[in-house]
Amino acid sequence: MTVGARPVRAVLADLARQLGSAGEARWLVEHVSGAGPGALVLARQGAELPGDALAALHELTRRRLAGEPLQYLLGSWPFRGVQLRVDPRVLIPRPETEVVAGYALDELDRAAADAPAACPGEPLVVADLGTGSGAIALALATEGPERIDRPLQVWATDASPAALEVAGANEEAVRRSAARMAPVHLAAGSWFDALPGSLAGRLAMVVSNPPYVSDPEWAGLDATVRDHEPRQALVGGPVGTEQLDRLLIEAPRWLVRWGALVLEVAPHQADGAARAAMVRGFDAVMVRSDLAGRQRVLVARCPAPQDAPR
Numbered sequence: 001m002t003v004g005a006r007p008v009r010a011v012l013a014d015l016a017r018q019l020g021s022a023g024e025a026r027w028l029v030e031h032v033s034g035a036g037p038g039a040l041v042l043a044r045q046g047a048e049l050p051g052d053a054l055a056a057l058h059e060l061t062r063r064r065l066a067g068e069p070l071q072y073l074l075g076s077w078p079f080r081g082v083q084l085r086v087d088p089r090v091l092i093p094r095p096e097t098e099v100v101a102g103y104a105l106d107e108l109d110r111a112a113a114d115a116p117a118a119c120p121g122e123p124l125v126v127a128d129l130g131t132g133s134g135a136i137a138l139a140l141a142t143e144g145p146e147r148i149d150r151p152l153q154v155w156a157t158d159a160s161p162a163a164l165e166v167a168g169a170n171e172e173a174v175r176r177s178a179a180r181m182a183p184v185h186l187a188a189g190s191w192f193d194a195l196p197g198s199l200a201g202r203l204a205m206v207v208s209n210p211p212y213v214s215d216p217e218w219a220g221l222d223a224t225v226r227d228h229e230p231r232q233a234l235v236g237g238p239v240g241t242e243q244l245d246r247l248l249i250e251a252p253r254w255l256v257r258w259g260a261l262v263l264e265v266a267p268h269q270a271d272g273a274a275r276a277a278m279v280r281g282f283d284a285v286m287v288r289s290d291l292a293g294r295q296r297v298l299v300a301r302c303p304a305p306q307d308a309p310r
Protein backbone atom coordinates (compact mmCIF):
# COMPACT_ATOMS: atom_id res chain seq x y z
CA MET A 1 0.00 0.00 0.00
CA THR A 2 1.43 3.41 -0.91
CA VAL A 3 0.92 6.20 1.58
CA GLY A 4 0.10 9.72 0.42
CA ALA A 5 1.98 12.79 1.62
CA ARG A 6 0.87 14.39 4.92
CA PRO A 7 1.53 17.81 6.45
CA VAL A 8 4.46 17.72 8.89
CA ARG A 9 2.39 19.63 11.45
CA ALA A 10 -0.28 16.90 11.56
CA VAL A 11 2.32 14.11 11.59
CA LEU A 12 4.12 15.72 14.53
CA ALA A 13 0.92 16.12 16.53
CA ASP A 14 -0.16 12.49 15.96
CA LEU A 15 3.28 11.09 16.68
CA ALA A 16 3.77 13.14 19.87
CA ARG A 17 0.47 11.73 21.11
CA GLN A 18 1.38 8.16 20.20
CA LEU A 19 4.87 8.30 21.74
CA GLY A 20 3.94 10.54 24.67
CA SER A 21 6.87 12.79 23.77
CA ALA A 22 6.97 15.82 21.48
CA GLY A 23 10.77 15.68 21.56
CA GLU A 24 10.94 12.10 20.28
CA ALA A 25 8.38 12.92 17.60
CA ARG A 26 10.60 15.74 16.37
CA TRP A 27 13.76 13.57 16.37
CA LEU A 28 12.05 10.85 14.34
CA VAL A 29 10.47 13.23 11.83
CA GLU A 30 13.83 14.95 11.32
CA HIS A 31 15.48 11.53 10.86
CA VAL A 32 13.13 10.44 8.06
CA SER A 33 13.00 13.84 6.38
CA GLY A 34 16.81 13.85 5.99
CA ALA A 35 19.13 16.85 6.09
CA GLY A 36 17.43 20.23 6.08
CA PRO A 37 15.49 22.43 8.45
CA GLY A 38 14.27 21.05 11.75
CA ALA A 39 10.81 19.51 12.09
CA LEU A 40 9.31 22.62 13.71
CA VAL A 41 10.55 24.80 10.86
CA LEU A 42 9.12 22.35 8.32
CA ALA A 43 5.79 22.46 10.17
CA ARG A 44 5.77 26.25 10.21
CA GLN A 45 6.59 26.34 6.49
CA GLY A 46 3.56 24.12 5.79
CA ALA A 47 5.83 21.34 4.39
CA GLU A 48 4.58 17.81 3.74
CA LEU A 49 6.24 14.46 4.43
CA PRO A 50 6.25 12.32 1.28
CA GLY A 51 4.88 8.76 1.28
CA ASP A 52 8.23 6.99 1.51
CA ALA A 53 9.25 9.09 4.55
CA LEU A 54 5.88 8.36 6.16
CA ALA A 55 6.36 4.62 5.59
CA ALA A 56 9.83 4.79 7.21
CA LEU A 57 8.38 6.80 10.09
CA HIS A 58 5.61 4.24 10.56
CA GLU A 59 8.18 1.43 10.92
CA LEU A 60 10.35 3.44 13.34
CA THR A 61 7.31 4.28 15.43
CA ARG A 62 6.35 0.62 15.59
CA ARG A 63 9.82 -0.30 16.81
CA ARG A 64 9.91 2.56 19.33
CA LEU A 65 6.53 1.53 20.76
CA ALA A 66 7.90 -2.02 21.03
CA GLY A 67 10.61 -0.64 23.34
CA GLU A 68 13.71 -0.05 21.19
CA PRO A 69 15.74 2.94 22.40
CA LEU A 70 15.30 6.08 20.33
CA GLN A 71 19.08 6.43 19.94
CA TYR A 72 19.45 3.03 18.23
CA LEU A 73 16.60 3.89 15.87
CA LEU A 74 18.27 7.16 14.93
CA GLY A 75 21.65 5.39 14.65
CA SER A 76 23.62 8.29 16.07
CA TRP A 77 23.66 10.46 19.17
CA PRO A 78 25.60 13.53 20.30
CA PHE A 79 28.16 13.34 23.10
CA ARG A 80 29.67 16.69 24.12
CA GLY A 81 31.09 18.04 20.82
CA VAL A 82 31.01 14.83 18.79
CA GLN A 83 28.31 12.96 16.92
CA LEU A 84 28.56 9.21 17.59
CA ARG A 85 27.17 6.28 15.69
CA VAL A 86 25.34 4.02 18.16
CA ASP A 87 23.80 0.58 17.71
CA PRO A 88 23.10 -2.44 19.94
CA ARG A 89 26.81 -3.32 20.03
CA VAL A 90 27.46 -0.37 22.37
CA LEU A 91 25.96 1.37 25.38
CA ILE A 92 24.13 4.58 24.51
CA PRO A 93 26.31 7.40 25.89
CA ARG A 94 24.57 9.10 28.82
CA PRO A 95 24.48 12.76 29.88
CA GLU A 96 26.15 11.88 33.22
CA THR A 97 29.08 10.46 31.27
CA GLU A 98 29.46 13.81 29.51
CA VAL A 99 30.05 15.18 33.01
CA VAL A 100 32.59 12.42 33.73
CA ALA A 101 34.45 13.39 30.53
CA GLY A 102 34.42 17.01 31.75
CA TYR A 103 36.13 16.04 35.02
CA ALA A 104 38.59 13.91 33.04
CA LEU A 105 39.46 16.99 30.94
CA ASP A 106 39.98 18.99 34.14
CA GLU A 107 42.39 16.30 35.35
CA LEU A 108 44.15 16.47 31.99
CA ASP A 109 44.68 20.22 32.51
CA ARG A 110 46.09 19.55 35.95
CA ALA A 111 48.32 16.71 34.73
CA ALA A 112 49.66 18.95 31.95
CA ALA A 113 50.47 21.62 34.55
CA ASP A 114 52.09 19.13 36.97
CA ALA A 115 54.09 17.14 34.40
CA PRO A 116 57.81 17.81 34.71
CA ALA A 117 58.94 20.65 32.46
CA ALA A 118 62.03 18.59 31.60
CA CYS A 119 60.26 16.74 28.78
CA PRO A 120 57.87 19.33 27.32
CA GLY A 121 57.61 17.70 23.87
CA GLU A 122 56.69 14.30 25.24
CA PRO A 123 53.01 13.44 24.82
CA LEU A 124 50.69 13.05 27.77
CA VAL A 125 49.23 9.57 27.45
CA VAL A 126 45.70 8.90 28.70
CA ALA A 127 43.44 5.84 28.52
CA ASP A 128 39.67 5.40 28.34
CA LEU A 129 39.08 1.81 29.45
CA GLY A 130 35.79 0.23 28.33
CA THR A 131 35.34 2.84 25.64
CA GLY A 132 32.14 1.43 24.06
CA SER A 133 31.19 3.83 21.27
CA GLY A 134 34.43 5.74 21.92
CA ALA A 135 32.52 8.54 23.63
CA ILE A 136 34.96 9.58 26.38
CA ALA A 137 38.09 8.88 24.33
CA LEU A 138 36.86 10.99 21.42
CA ALA A 139 35.84 13.84 23.73
CA LEU A 140 39.37 13.80 25.20
CA ALA A 141 40.99 13.57 21.77
CA THR A 142 39.02 16.51 20.34
CA GLU A 143 38.77 18.79 23.38
CA GLY A 144 42.15 17.97 24.97
CA PRO A 145 44.36 19.62 22.31
CA GLU A 146 42.35 22.85 22.74
CA ARG A 147 43.17 22.92 26.46
CA ILE A 148 46.77 21.80 26.89
CA ASP A 149 49.89 22.94 25.12
CA ARG A 150 51.48 19.49 25.05
CA PRO A 151 50.97 16.65 22.58
CA LEU A 152 48.30 14.21 23.72
CA GLN A 153 47.89 10.51 22.98
CA VAL A 154 44.64 8.67 23.77
CA TRP A 155 44.16 4.92 24.21
CA ALA A 156 40.62 3.54 23.88
CA THR A 157 40.12 -0.08 24.94
CA ASP A 158 37.28 -2.53 25.28
CA ALA A 159 36.83 -6.23 26.00
CA SER A 160 34.13 -6.36 23.32
CA PRO A 161 35.50 -6.58 19.74
CA ALA A 162 32.04 -5.55 18.47
CA ALA A 163 32.14 -2.36 20.55
CA LEU A 164 35.63 -1.60 19.27
CA GLU A 165 34.34 -1.80 15.67
CA VAL A 166 31.85 0.95 16.51
CA ALA A 167 34.52 2.99 18.32
CA GLY A 168 36.79 2.63 15.27
CA ALA A 169 34.09 3.83 12.88
CA ASN A 170 33.37 6.77 15.19
CA GLU A 171 37.06 7.62 15.44
CA GLU A 172 37.34 7.77 11.64
CA ALA A 173 34.19 9.87 11.24
CA VAL A 174 35.16 12.31 13.99
CA ARG A 175 38.70 12.62 12.61
CA ARG A 176 37.31 13.50 9.16
CA SER A 177 35.40 16.46 10.57
CA ALA A 178 37.65 17.58 13.46
CA ALA A 179 39.85 20.62 12.96
CA ARG A 180 42.36 19.21 15.45
CA MET A 181 42.46 15.83 17.15
CA ALA A 182 44.94 13.81 19.19
CA PRO A 183 45.89 10.33 17.95
CA VAL A 184 43.60 7.59 19.29
CA HIS A 185 44.86 4.00 19.63
CA LEU A 186 42.17 1.33 19.86
CA ALA A 187 43.02 -1.89 21.70
CA ALA A 188 41.07 -5.02 22.63
CA GLY A 189 41.33 -6.72 26.01
CA SER A 190 40.22 -6.74 29.60
CA TRP A 191 40.96 -3.42 31.33
CA PHE A 192 44.73 -2.79 31.60
CA ASP A 193 45.56 -6.08 29.80
CA ALA A 194 44.65 -4.30 26.55
CA LEU A 195 47.52 -1.82 26.94
CA PRO A 196 51.14 -2.43 25.93
CA GLY A 197 53.27 -3.16 29.00
CA SER A 198 55.53 -0.24 28.02
CA LEU A 199 52.77 2.15 29.20
CA ALA A 200 52.99 0.92 32.82
CA GLY A 201 53.83 3.92 35.02
CA ARG A 202 53.35 6.33 32.10
CA LEU A 203 49.64 7.14 31.97
CA ALA A 204 48.78 10.69 33.01
CA MET A 205 45.15 9.74 33.42
CA VAL A 206 42.89 6.71 33.31
CA VAL A 207 39.20 7.31 32.85
CA SER A 208 36.49 4.69 32.76
CA ASN A 209 32.76 4.27 32.86
CA PRO A 210 32.84 0.56 33.70
CA PRO A 211 29.82 -1.70 34.09
CA TYR A 212 28.64 -1.12 37.67
CA VAL A 213 25.10 -2.54 37.83
CA SER A 214 24.63 -5.65 40.02
CA ASP A 215 22.93 -8.81 38.76
CA PRO A 216 19.74 -8.13 40.80
CA GLU A 217 19.69 -4.45 39.73
CA TRP A 218 19.97 -5.50 36.08
CA ALA A 219 16.83 -7.64 36.41
CA GLY A 220 14.96 -4.55 37.61
CA LEU A 221 16.16 -2.17 34.89
CA ASP A 222 13.75 -0.56 32.49
CA ALA A 223 13.08 -2.98 29.61
CA THR A 224 14.27 -0.40 27.07
CA VAL A 225 17.72 -0.68 28.67
CA ARG A 226 17.72 -4.33 29.77
CA ASP A 227 16.40 -5.84 26.55
CA HIS A 228 18.40 -3.73 24.09
CA GLU A 229 21.70 -2.45 25.50
CA PRO A 230 24.60 -4.92 25.89
CA ARG A 231 24.54 -6.71 29.26
CA GLN A 232 28.35 -6.74 29.27
CA ALA A 233 28.30 -2.93 29.21
CA LEU A 234 26.01 -2.70 32.22
CA VAL A 235 26.60 -5.52 34.68
CA GLY A 236 29.73 -5.48 36.84
CA GLY A 237 28.94 -8.76 38.62
CA PRO A 238 26.77 -10.09 41.46
CA VAL A 239 27.57 -7.03 43.64
CA GLY A 240 28.06 -4.44 40.89
CA THR A 241 31.36 -2.96 42.10
CA GLU A 242 33.59 -5.83 40.90
CA GLN A 243 34.97 -3.96 37.86
CA LEU A 244 35.39 -0.69 39.80
CA ASP A 245 37.45 -2.60 42.37
CA ARG A 246 39.67 -4.08 39.67
CA LEU A 247 40.34 -0.66 38.18
CA LEU A 248 41.15 0.83 41.59
CA ILE A 249 43.54 -2.01 42.36
CA GLU A 250 45.37 -2.00 39.03
CA ALA A 251 45.47 1.71 38.19
CA PRO A 252 48.33 2.80 40.52
CA ARG A 253 50.80 0.58 38.62
CA TRP A 254 49.90 2.31 35.32
CA LEU A 255 49.73 5.95 36.36
CA VAL A 256 52.56 8.47 36.42
CA ARG A 257 53.29 10.05 39.76
CA TRP A 258 51.10 13.09 39.03
CA GLY A 259 48.41 10.95 37.38
CA ALA A 260 44.74 10.52 38.19
CA LEU A 261 41.99 7.97 37.92
CA VAL A 262 38.51 9.21 36.98
CA LEU A 263 35.66 6.72 37.35
CA GLU A 264 31.93 6.90 36.81
CA VAL A 265 30.07 5.24 39.69
CA ALA A 266 26.47 4.81 40.79
CA PRO A 267 25.54 7.30 43.54
CA HIS A 268 25.24 4.56 46.19
CA GLN A 269 28.74 3.30 45.32
CA ALA A 270 30.51 6.66 45.57
CA ASP A 271 31.49 6.64 49.26
CA GLY A 272 32.70 3.03 49.14
CA ALA A 273 34.73 3.71 45.99
CA ALA A 274 36.32 6.77 47.64
CA ARG A 275 37.30 4.68 50.69
CA ALA A 276 38.71 1.96 48.42
CA ALA A 277 40.77 4.57 46.54
CA MET A 278 42.29 5.84 49.80
CA VAL A 279 43.12 2.28 50.87
CA ARG A 280 44.87 1.82 47.51
CA GLY A 281 47.15 4.77 48.26
CA PHE A 282 45.53 7.51 46.20
CA ASP A 283 46.09 10.89 47.76
CA ALA A 284 43.47 13.48 46.89
CA VAL A 285 40.24 11.55 46.53
CA MET A 286 37.13 13.47 45.53
CA VAL A 287 33.56 12.56 44.70
CA ARG A 288 31.95 14.84 42.13
CA SER A 289 28.31 15.23 41.18
CA ASP A 290 26.47 15.05 37.88
CA LEU A 291 24.14 17.78 36.61
CA ALA A 292 21.32 16.42 38.78
CA GLY A 293 23.50 16.68 41.90
CA ARG A 294 23.96 12.90 42.25
CA GLN A 295 27.37 11.62 43.37
CA ARG A 296 28.61 10.12 40.15
CA VAL A 297 32.31 10.66 39.60
CA LEU A 298 35.30 9.48 41.58
CA VAL A 299 38.48 11.50 40.99
CA ALA A 300 41.52 9.95 42.66
CA ARG A 301 44.96 11.50 42.29
CA CYS A 302 48.26 9.79 42.90
CA PRO A 303 50.26 11.12 45.85
CA ALA A 304 52.42 14.14 44.98
CA PRO A 305 55.93 12.99 43.93
CA GLN A 306 57.67 14.28 47.07
CA ASP A 307 55.23 12.24 49.22
CA ALA A 308 55.51 9.03 47.28
CA PRO A 309 58.81 8.17 45.70
CA ARG A 310 58.32 5.34 43.25
Ligand SMILES: C[S@@+](CC[C@H](N)C(=O)[O-])C[C@H]1O[C@@H](n2cnc3c(N)ncnc32)[C@H](O)[C@@H]1O
Nearest residue numbers: 091093130131132158159160190191209211233
Ligand atom coordinates in the same frame (compact mmCIF):
# COMPACT_ATOMS: atom_id res chain seq x y z
C1 LIG B 1 29.10 1.33 30.84
S1 LIG B 1 29.81 0.90 29.27
C2 LIG B 1 30.67 2.42 28.89
C3 LIG B 1 30.84 2.69 27.43
C4 LIG B 1 31.36 4.10 27.13
N1 LIG B 1 32.62 4.34 27.79
C5 LIG B 1 30.37 5.14 27.59
O1 LIG B 1 30.60 5.75 28.63
O2 LIG B 1 29.35 5.32 26.92
C6 LIG B 1 31.11 -0.19 29.77
C7 LIG B 1 32.03 -0.68 28.67
O3 LIG B 1 33.02 -1.51 29.27
C8 LIG B 1 33.23 -2.64 28.46
N2 LIG B 1 33.74 -3.73 29.31
C9 LIG B 1 33.06 -4.61 30.08
N3 LIG B 1 33.91 -5.43 30.71
C10 LIG B 1 35.16 -5.05 30.33
C11 LIG B 1 36.48 -5.51 30.66
N4 LIG B 1 36.67 -6.55 31.49
N5 LIG B 1 37.52 -4.89 30.08
C12 LIG B 1 37.33 -3.84 29.24
N6 LIG B 1 36.13 -3.37 28.90
C13 LIG B 1 35.05 -3.97 29.44
C14 LIG B 1 31.89 -2.93 27.82
O4 LIG B 1 32.03 -3.70 26.66
C15 LIG B 1 31.35 -1.51 27.59
O5 LIG B 1 31.71 -1.05 26.32
